[in-house]
């Protein structure tokens with residue numbers, strides 16, 4: 001499966017762009033879209049899901065332009081939008097039956113499939129209670145289950161880990177990682193640790209543009225031997241800020257621990273292993 005996004009722009013108003021000349025090639029595996037609020041992640045996902053049309057550009061799925069042939073992707077798509085709404089009076093089982101009917105899945109296999117999925121997202125116990133009584137995280141898990149219902153080959157999750165506790169995040173990762181061999185899975189977050197534990201490749205976005213793309217280690221390696229820590233007096237922080245690109249600061253009693261970028265080691269500094277968080281902060285701050 002190959003998704004080629006070619007020079008996509010989305011212009012919302014005269015001066016407002018959701019995406020600007022955005023290009024990326026996506027193949028099977030898990031791609032994490034990482035970017036601050038307003039970076040254009042949801043806009044990109046909506047366009048791939050054919051919910052929204054680009055102002056210009058092309059999206060090719062195995063060579064076929066889906067902006068002209070949206071059904072090509074809709075038939076194999078599972079999509080969790082950010083503002084996933086559910087019917088509060090239906091229980092999870094009924095809701096998934098309803099979605100199944102909308103997706104054209106029926107018959108005896110549907111019930112088995114729904115039970116498997118509810119088991120997979122740990123909602124079996126609550127399956128017969130109205131969704132209106134669920135917590136935010138439980139509703140999010142119903143949303144994850146509906147994505148998987150039709151065995152999609154393109155799965156799009158907009159901020160899927162919002163509301164999930166650490167255990168549920170692991171469960172989510174396990175649920176999708178088995179599918180990644182023969183499906184394109186795209187998920188977004190503005191929280192690095194969410195993407196870090198789940199995605200193979202990472203695309204860092206900002207202001208509607210792609211600013212970095214690669215396997216996690218490739219992105220981290222761009223900062224190899226460039227991340228340092230130093231402890232300085234609180235009073236020296238402003239001077240230090242002027243001369244260095246600071247990634248992070250931790251205040252201690254009367255000192256401050258600074259994580260920063262430099263091309264070479266300075267006196268009293270300690271070289272650190274770079275992380276995806278460092279690379280993300282560097283790319284979006286510089």
Ligand SMILES: Nc1ncnc2c1ncn2[C@@H]1O[C@H](COP(=O)(O)OP(=O)(O)OP(=O)(O)O)[C@@H](O)[C@H]1O
Pocket residue numbers: 012013016017018019035036037038039040041042043044082190
């Ligand atoms: N319907 C719309 N009308 C006008 N502007 C919009 C619309 N949708 C998004 N935008 C703008 O487009 C830009 C990209 O928004 P988008 O929601 O795609 O970003 P995002 O990376 O998903 O952010 P978030 O994490 O906050 O959801 C933002 O500046 C946003 O204000």
